[in-house]
Amino acid sequence: MIHTVPETGSTNADLGARIGAGEYVPEGDWLVADRQTAGRGRLGRVWNDGLGNFMGSTVVRVAPGDPSPASLALLTGLAVHEALAPFVPQRRDLLLKWPNDLLLDGCKIAGILLEMKTGVVVVGIGVNLAQAPSLPDRKAAALADFGPAPSRDHFAGALATAFDLELHRWRSVGLAPLLRRWQSAAHPQGTALRVLPPGEEPVEGTFAGLGEDGNLRLALADGAIRTIHAGDVLLAQT
Numbered sequence: 001m002i003h004t005v006p007e008t009g010s011t012n013a014d015l016g017a018r019i020g021a022g023e024y025v026p027e028g029d030w031l032v033a034d035r036q037t038a039g040r041g042r043l044g045r046v047w048n049d050g051l052g053n054f055m056g057s058t059v060v061r062v063a064p065g066d067p068s069p070a071s072l073a074l075l076t077g078l079a080v081h082e083a084l085a086p087f088v089p090q091r092r093d094l095l096l097k098w099p100n101d102l103l104l105d106g107c108k109i110a111g112i113l114l115e116m117k118t119g120v121v122v123v124g125i126g127v128n129l130a131q132a133p134s135l136p137d138r139k140a141a142a143l144a145d146f147g148p149a150p151s152r153d154h155f156a157g158a159l160a161t162a163f164d165l166e167l168h169r170w171r172s173v174g175l176a177p178l179l180r181r182w183q184s185a186a187h188p189q190g191t192a193l194r195v196l197p198p199g200e201e202p203v204e205g206t207f208a209g210l211g212e213d214g215n216l217r218l219a220l221a222d223g224a225i226r227t228i229h230a231g232d233v234l235l236a237q238t
Contacts, residue, residue, distance in 0.1 A: 002030045002156050009038035011057035012124035016117040025059050032056035052130025060121040067175040071214045073100040074182050076112045079166040081185050083159040089147045096186040098216045107141035179210050192236035
């Protein structure tokens, strides 16, 4: 079920509040807003408004035997990629960037925010369909900048279907196939990256793929491989 509201502060916050109040929010339910006034991205960034864009949230109820909840960021990114790809014009590069961004021709077109609420993962997704926000530290773009974009509701249906399929695969066949597919949709190995680990100085290196747990492997100039568990990642040229 896809439930829409004309305006809210944050779809993630709304679902989190409902879960915190003891309401059962089933998997497969989505809350989608026409406008958002207090949306958030990773690391406290503001990700607001965007009439005509997709701004929505759903939940995953992690069960015993499921892969690590942290890998849901990669699962979600892959689902967004699958939903967006049919609408991207030929000769345009739609790429995943660890841990949870999508780039179109090098510009951010979508982002993901995961939050744990009393044992339930709230998955928030923002996709620039009609317009892009102005970001202080990176370029952003909308699908409409490159050609006709689908309506928000049409895209919402495509995303819900893709997310459900990826969630089923995640549970039934495990993490390894997802990681292979994620890497095939990401920027190629050897891409120069600049990583900002929490509380540390920036680290530069090149993309060396993902570890078995989905963490980023960064090849340093001295030949060492550093595993990145958390942090902001930028393409070095941006």
